[in-house]
Amino acid sequence: MSGGTSNFQSNSRIVNWIEHRLPIFSFMDAQMNQYPTPKNLNYFWNFGSLAGIVLVIMIVSGITLAMSYTPHTEYAFTSVERIMRDVNSGWLIRYIHMNGASIFFIVVYIHIFRGLYYGSYKAPREILWMIGIFILLAMMATAFMGYVLPWGQMSFWGATVITNLFSAIPLVGDYIVQLLWGGFVVDNPTLNRFFSLHYLLPFVIVGLVFLHLWALHMHHSNNPTGVEIKDEKQDTIPFHPYYTIKDLYGLGLMMIFFAFFIFFAPNYFGHPDNYIMADPLVTPPHIVPEWYFLPFYAILRAFTSDYWVYQVISLGGTLMSAKLAGVIAMFASILVLLLLPWLDRSRVRSSKYRPLYRFFFWVFAIDCVILGWVGGLPPEGVLVTIGQWSTFWYFFHIIIIVPVVGVLERPKPLPDSIAASVTGATQAAE
Amino acid sequence: MSETANHAGQPTSGGAEIDEQTRRDFLIWSTAAVGAVGTAIAVWPFIDQMNPAADTLALASTEVDISQIAVGQSITVIWRGKPVFIRHRTPEEISEAESVSLDQLPDPQTDADRVVKPEWLVMVGVCTHLGCIPLGQKQGDSKGEFGGWFCPCHGSHYDTSGRIRKGPAPTNLPVPSYEFTDDNTVLIG
Numbered sequence: 001m002s003g004g005t006s007n008f009q010s011n012s013r014i015v016n017w018i019e020h021r022l023p024i025f026s027f028m029d030a031q032m033n034q035y036p037t038p039k040n041l042n043y044f045w046n047f048g049s050l051a052g053i054v055l056v057i058m059i060v061s062g063i064t065l066a067m068s069y070t071p072h073t074e075y076a077f078t079s080v081e082r083i084m085r086d087v088n089s090g091w092l093i094r095y096i097h098m099n100g101a102s103i104f105f106i107v108v109y110i111h112i113f114r115g116l117y118y119g120s121y122k123a124p125r126e127i128l129w130m131i132g133i134f135i136l137l138a139m140m141a142t143a144f145m146g147y148v149l150p151w152g153q154m155s156f157w158g159a160t161v162i163t164n165l166f167s168a169i170p171l172v173g174d175y176i177v178q179l180l181w182g183g184f185v186v187d188n189p190t191l192n193r194f195f196s197l198h199y200l201l202p203f204v205i206v207g208l209v210f211l212h213l214w215a216l217h218m219h220h221s222n223n224p225t226g227v228e229i230k231d232e233k234q235d236t237i238p239f240h241p242y243y244t245i246k247d248l249y250g251l252g253l254m255m256i257f258f259a260f261f262i263f264f265a266p267n268y269f270g271h272p273d274n275y276i277m278a279d280p281l282v283t284p285p286h287i288v289p290e291w292y293f294l295p296f297y298a299i300l301r302a303f304t305s306d307y308w309v310y311q312v313i314s315l316g317g318t319l320m321s322a323k324l325a326g327v328i329a330m331f332a333s334i335l336v337l338l339l340l341p342w343l344d345r346s347r348v349r350s351s352k353y354r355p356l357y358r359f360f361f362w363v364f365a366i367d368c369v370i371l372g373w374v375g376g377l378p379p380e381g382v383l384v385t386i387g388q389w390s391t392f393w394y395f396f397h398i399i400i401i402v403p404v405v406g407v408l409e410r411p412k413p414l415p416d417s418i419a420a421s422v423t424g425a426t427q428a429a430e
Numbered sequence: 431m432s433e434t435a436n437h438a439g440q441p442t443s444g445g446a447e448i449d450e451q452t453r454r455d456f457l458i459w460s461t462a463a464v465g466a467v468g469t470a471i472a473v474w475p476f477i478d479q480m481n482p483a484a485d486t487l488a489l490a491s492t493e494v495d496i497s498q499i500a501v502g503q504s505i506t507v508i509w510r511g512k513p514v515f516i517r518h519r520t521p522e523e524i525s526e527a528e529s530v531s532l533d534q535l536p537d538p539q540t541d542a543d544r545v546v547k548p549e550w551l552v553m554v555g556v557c558t559h560l561g562c563i564p565l566g567q568k569q570g571d572s573k574g575e576f577g578g579w580f581c582p583c584h585g586s587h588y589d590t591s592g593r594i595r596k597g598p599a600p601t602n603l604p605v606p607s608y609e610f611t612d613d614n615t616v617l618i619g
């Protein structure tokens with residue numbers, strides 16, 4: 001990792017002996033202690049480290065749950081109930097893990113919108129941003145497979161509906177679905193492999209997080225002004241103790257929020273149907289995914305055969321079925337974010353100096369909330385229309401508004417430096 | 431490759447040198463090709479292990495006794511882990527299914543193509559949209575607008591022949607291969 005040098009020195013002979021062979025102490029000193037950080041970061045910059053901490057909480061609670069969980073269709077549901085009733089502190093560990101998934105997505109979604117607002121994805125941080133999108137995808141896969149493990153009704157039918165999405169792929173779709181299931185329906189082989197992959201993917205995420213941090217430390221954190229660090233002495237402060245203490249304060253607040261759900265509303269984010277054991281012959285009347293998937297679920301469902309966007313992209317219904325179009329749109333809604341660093345033509349990063357973009361940013365944020373709201377309700381009446389227009393706006397914003405605003409907008413004058421913005425040197429220019 | 435070698439400061443000295451580099455290129459590319467094919471072959475078992483195993487495939491056929499099913503009654507049996515609907519259709523249902531003209535159907539298929547004996551409708555009870563189980567098997571279930579089956583997940587309506595009539599499902603409920611081994615027994619699969 002570059003960025004930040006270390007003048008690490010120790011009097012300990014043991015430390016020096018190790019340092020000579022593996023320079024891990026100077027590395028940690030440079031990256032976590034002296035690491036120069038913009039002096040003007042606000043509390044939205046807490047969410048990266050918070051996400052890292054939640055990842056560790058999820059891994060620790062997950063590994064301990066796996067010690068009492070049985071990945072078999074006959075025993076999975078009862079083994080989870082046994083964890084809840086008989087295993088020492090089992091209820092606590094399970095509620096931590098269950099609600100931890102929701103907390104993880106809350107923190108990560110705020111982290112992503114922070115990046116969108118302050119233009120953190122722009123050069124030279126494109127790869128940093130893209131790795132973040134891959135982390136999001138890995139998180140989604142992990143969360144989806146984890147939700148199947150308790151083998152409740154929502155587990156089973158969620159798995160059925162989502163794996164059936166792949167049957168929309170022309171020619172090979174049915175074979176892919178059979179490959180995913182290891183049979184002709186979601187059954188024991190499916191549960192086994194989901195458990196295996198659910199255990200694996202978090203460690204893949206850890207690897208991606210390491211790359212994410214490596215890319216971050218190359219060019220350091222962005223900051224609310226979006227102006228790069230010009231003079232390390234003037235513009236930055238060492239990570240420790242200034243940001244360790246700031247992150248610790250944010251961590252305290254997050255843990256209060258987290259603990260509230262664990263102890264007082266542990267099933268708030270869940271669905272009661274998942275406390276009914278999976279029954280392959282009875283479909284619950286209304287299947288909904290977990291809340292963090294709802295906007296994407298709304299995009300999937302928006303594509304009906306009479307949706308005008310579908311009619312356009314499928315050339316009047318000839319190119320693909322509405323089902324396939326919905327599946328493609330759902331995946332595209334995340335993958336299109338990979339292109340954002342190139343779609344945004346503005347040279348100014350922070351929305352603070354981009355009044356027009358700032359307006360559209362908030363419209364986009366509201367649009368995502370509407371998609372989430374529609375995704376959780378049955379697709380009937382006016383909701384279908386709302387979902388379809390919100391889906392249209394989601395893509396219209398990223399593909400059309402972002403580039404056009406980047407070219408047309410006249411940004412406000414930027415401060416000369418981070419230090420100048422803090423001391424208010426160029427405030428007069430605004 | 432040859433460019434890299436030249437940039438590395440190797441003086442080019444006529445044809446022998448060029449031959450040498452072409453041979454090296456050939457060796458590198460053929461090694462890579464053999465390695466890629468070998469890797470692909472080695473990876474296949476690790477992917478193929480996910481496909482249905484021998485014991486899963488062994489459960490591929492199911493025998494059902496249909497002597498106890500009265501006219502107008504349905505039963506659900508399990509075949510390959512999937513529900514199969516067996517319905518003893520009433521004469522009205524049969525005539526309704528047969529009278530529909532094909533241009534009214536999103537997935538055109540005559541009723542005769544979907545049954546062996548008109549009074550017995552046998553089909554996989556899995557909605558072709560996203561795999562939910564349609565309602566309509568039990569008394570009191572919603573049967574949809576066409577008197578057959580109704581999928582509660584995303585609102586697909588099937589008629590008395592199990593054909594899709596309305597909603598997001600793309601195709602009719604599939605008919606498995608089956609035969610009547612005698613008047614009272616159906617062998618599915």
